[in-house]
Amino acid sequence: MNLWDVSYAISKFLMDIVNFIFSGILGLIPDPVGSFFEGIGSWSVSAGVVNFITMLLEALIIIIVALLNVIILIWIERKILARIMDSRGPFYVGPIGFFQNIADGAKLFVKQIIIPRKVDKFGYQIAPLIFVGSSFLILSVIPLSPGFAVTDSNGLTIPGGILFAFAVFAIAPFSILVAGWSENNKYTLIGGMRSAAQMMSYEIPMLLTVASVFLLVGSFEFSDVVSAQQNIWFGIPLFLGLIVFIACMIAEVERIPFDLPEAEAELVEGWTTEYCGMRFGFFMFTEYMRGYAGCGIATLLFLGGWLGPDFIPDEIWFLIKAYIVFLVFIFIRGALPRIRTDQILDLGWKRLLPLAVLNLLIAVAIKAAGWI
Amino acid sequence: MAEMWINMGPQHPMTHGLWNLRVKVDGEVIVDAMPEIGYLHRGMEKIFENKTYTQIGPITDRLCYGSSFTWNHLYCMTVENLMDLEIPERAKYIRVAAIEIQRIASHLMWIAAFAADLGLLTGFLWAMRDREIFIDLLQALSGSRLTYNYARIGGVTADFPPDFERDCIRAVDYFEKKMPEHESLYDSSKIFHMRTRGIGVLSREDAINLGVTGPTLRASNAKLDVRKDRPYEVYDEIDFEVQCHTDCDCWGRYRVRMNEMRESCKIIRQAIAKMPKGPVRVKTPLIGPARDAIGVVEDPRGEGIMYVIGDGTDRPYRLKVRSPLFVILSAAKPMLLGYKVADVVAIMGSIDVCMGETDK
Numbered sequence: 070m071n072l073w074d075v076s077y078a079i080s081k082f083l084m085d086i087v088n089f090i091f092s093g094i095l096g097l098i099p100d101p102v103g104s105f106f107e108g109i110g111s112w113s114v115s116a117g118v119v120n121f122i123t124m125l126l127e128a129l130i131i132i133i134v135a136l137l138n139v140i141i142l143i144w145i146e147r148k149i150l151a152r153i154m155d156s157r158g159p160f161y162v163g164p165i166g167f168f169q170n171i172a173d174g175a176k177l178f179v180k181q182i183i184i185p186r187k188v189d190k191f192g193y194q195i196a197p198l199i200f201v202g203s204s205f206l207i208l209s210v211i212p213l214s215p216g217f218a219v220t221d222s223n224g225l226t227i228p229g230g231i232l233f234a235f236a237v238f239a240i241a242p243f244s245i246l247v248a249g250w251s252e253n254n255k256y257t258l259i260g261g262m263r264s265a266a267q268m269m270s271y272e273i274p275m276l277l278t279v280a281s282v283f284l285l286v287g288s289f290e291f292s293d294v295v296s297a298q299q300n301i302w303f304g305i306p307l308f309l310g311l312i313v314f315i316a317c318m319i320a321e322v323e324r325i326p327f328d329l330p331e332a333e334a335e336l337v338e339g340w341t342t343e344y345c346g347m348r349f350g351f352f353m354f355t356e357y358m359r360g361y362a363g364c365g366i367a368t369l370l371f372l373g374g375w376l377g378p379d380f381i382p383d384e385i386w387f388l389i390k391a392y393i394v395f396l397v398f399i400f401i402r403g404a405l406p407r408i409r410t411d412q413i414l415d416l417g418w419k420r421l422l423p424l425a426v427l428n429l430l431i432a433v434a435i436k437a438a439g440w441i
Numbered sequence: 442m443a444e445m446w447i448n449m450g451p452q453h454p455m456t457h458g459l460w461n462l463r464v465k466v467d468g469e470v471i472v473d474a475m476p477e478i479g480y481l482h483r484g485m486e487k488i489f490e491n492k493t494y495t496q497i498g499p500i501t502d503r504l505c506y507g508s509s510f511t512w513n514h515l516y517c518m519t520v521e522n523l524m525d526l527e528i529p530e531r532a533k534y535i536r537v538a539a540i541e542i543q544r545i546a547s548h549l550m551w552i553a554a555f556a557a558d559l560g561l562l563t564g565f566l567w568a569m570r571d572r573e574i575f576i577d578l579l580q581a582l583s584g585s586r587l588t589y590n591y592a593r594i595g596g597v598t599a600d601f602p603p604d605f606e607r608d609c610i611r612a613v614d615y616f617e618k619k620m621p622e623h624e625s626l627y628d629s630s631k632i633f634h635m636r637t638r639g640i641g642v643l644s645r646e647d648a649i650n651l652g653v654t655g656p657t658l659r660a661s662n663a664k665l666d667v668r669k670d671r672p673y674e675v676y677d678e679i680d681f682e683v684q685c686h687t688d689c690d691c692w693g694r695y696r697v698r699m700n701e702m703r704e705s706c707k708i709i710r711q712a713i714a715k716m717p718k719g720p721v722r723v724k725t726p727l728i729g730p731a732r733d734a735i736g737v738v739e740d741p742r743g744e745g746i747m748y749v750i751g752d753g754t755d756r757p758y759r760l761k762v763r764s765p766l767f768v769i770l771s772a773a774k775p776m777l778l779g780y781k782v783a784d785v786v787a788i789m790g791s792i793d794v795c796m797g798e799t800d801k
Contacts, residue, residue, distance in 0.1 A: 150562075153563055154562060154563045154565075154566040154567070155566060155567060155570055156566055255445060255447050256447070259466075259469065259782060262468075263469075325560050326560070326632055328560070329783070332560065332783065333454055333560075335449075335454075335455055335558075335782055335783050335785055335786045336782075337453060337454060403562075403563050404563065404626075404630065405561065405630060405632050405633075406556070406559035406560045406561040406564075406630065406632050406633050406636055407559060407560030407561075407632075407636075407783075408632055408635065408636075409635070409636065409781060409783045409784070410469055410781065410783060411469075411781065412635055
């Protein structure tokens with residue numbers, strides 16, 4: 070039972086209904102109108118259309134699962150972070166405050182969307198689209214289990230899934246730069262520039278640690294990476310790489326201590342200053358979704374993905390591990406202040422990059438010795 | 442990148458109040474800075490001229506929302522100097538205990554704001570949690586939580602409530618136990634060191650020349666404390682150390698305030714232990730003599746001075762308030778130049794800005 074089969078069954082069912090409506094009912098109309106509708110009906114059950122609808126359904130299911138996870142993650146963050154801070158977190162709305170996010174979302178949803186007069190309208194409106202769209206696109210290559218992945222009709226995933234994920238991950242700083250520049254505000258401009266500077270510092274060490282995984286596996290597919298970890302998780306021999314990767318991933322998803330582009334103390338929420346209402350809500354939401362995607366990638370690359378004893382389903386194993394990585398993010402956020410722009414460059418180039426290279430050397434040694 | 446002016450304020454998370462820091466940045470480096478104040482001016486000194494000596498008391502509470510008791514006490518002390526009143530010994534000890542409770546509460550609010558500025562909300566909530574205990578003590582004393590109006594010309598409003606000594610000692614015990622927890626959050630954090638060490642350096646000479654006082658001055662390695670150098674109330678009978686630091690930067694200011702909280706705990710213990718029995722208030726005349734008087738105290742933020750001129754009526758002819766932060770803000774430019782925009786929050790946070798007393 071995999072995602073494609075479920076989606077295909079639903080899609081086939083929907084298309085059969087469409088076919089029945091067009092051919093069975095509207096087809097009763099005398100020709101030439103009836104034969105035209107019959108043509109539409111038979112077209113709708115053709116393999117191409119059904120496959121296309123199936124892919125859309127797959128995307129929908131993936132997004133719904135991701136959104137549910139994000140809601141849980143935000144709730145976990147609020148509760149755990151509140152505990153670290155010796156307070157209680159949300160507890161009024163729903164059982165132990167579980168529906169607080171939905172209440173916040175509803176509040177943001179009904180707010181008026183204001184577009185400041187002097188912004189560059191094109192950049193201002195396209196930036197959220199790029200940010201949110203590219204972030205959702207990451208999810209398309211992250212499999213929760215061998216069955217729960219976006220595939221085509223032959224059961225093949227997107228080739229080079231890991232490369233694709235990191236390529237799409239790196240689009241967001243570009244949209245932040247566009248947003249920061251188009252908002253016609255000095256704070257947002259600095260925020261956008263910081264985002265670009267930050268990206269230069271973390272992107273290279275992160276990809277070097279990923280390269281060490283490529284080296285051990287010899288493949289760009291998430292499924293190959295996970296199945297190569299049957300004997301030992303890569304996080305154990307490449308412990309250094311795991312640390313560097315998590316540090317870089319925190320910078321990638323812009324959380325404290327690396328949330329410079331939206332430092333609320335000095336830049337007044339930085340590049341999101343001029344966005345309001347649901348746009349702002351989407352930014353916040355998408356950031357958590359990037360956090361979820363980042364945790365998922367860390368799980369797949371270093372922590373064995375969905376591998377685990379059989380009494381728990383694969384998908385649940387994956388989510389447990391991803392949530393534990395996210396807990397590390399939360400603890401780091403609760404314990405550390407925000408870092409400065411030049412310091413993150415120092416950290417990226419002087420500390421993380423040598424460590425990442427060292428990690429790559431370890432991977433080469435392991436591969437040469439033939440241990441994995 | 443071209444140079445540009447950025448207005449940080451009057452509505453900005455960094456400002457802690459209502460003021461405007463204009464910084465000229467080249468990329469992220471600050472090349473010029475100009476603090477602008479006056480957004481919270483309430484004409485306090487003019488109001489004082491039109492109120493009787495008794496009526497002024499509650500208004501002086503509003504000078505600073507962070508440490509209102511200090512200013513209330515300073516006013517009462519100044520008027521006592523004007524009227525040449527000797528207040529009961531017990532009232533002096535009560536005042537000292539209350540001032541030090543207020544100092545701890547104020548410093549805790551500072552560390553809360555500083556931590557929040559640096560993006561460390563844990564520190565904010567922890568400090569606010571412990572501040573609550575000291576606010577509760579002041580509430581037990583005076584009945585209110587922010588503007589106490591506890592000091593009176595000629596003493597204090599009322600004696601300690603029942604069991605207040607015990608509560609004080611308990612609060613101090615609890616806080617001394619919690620201090621290592623607070624310190625470990627900052628001291629053991631590498632990023633906190635990176636954000637504060639060597640940032641906002643104000644040399645000893647600059648600090649003295651610019652008239653900087655209080656923890657900011659002591660962090661610049663100048664051992665100057667009104668409580669020691671010009672003892673008021675009963676500070677000369679109490680044993681405590683003046684805390685200073687040689688680093689002259691944000692880290693030094695943080696350490697000075699942390700150590701001062703420890704010293705305040707010691708002072709509270711001693712004041713409670715040495716406190717004699719007796720009355721807490723004397724009868725005072727309503728009319729002040731036609732001469733002038735001055736009062737100087739060590740506010741949590743610096744040296745607070747009030748200068749009063751009486752003209753033989755029940756109202757002062759003039760009551761001048763010298764607020765420490767009005768002067769310290771003039772040191773903003775030498776402290777800021779050459780640092781990054783992100784350091785503005787660390788530097789301006791480290792001097793504990795309170796606009797109420799600055800704009801008066």
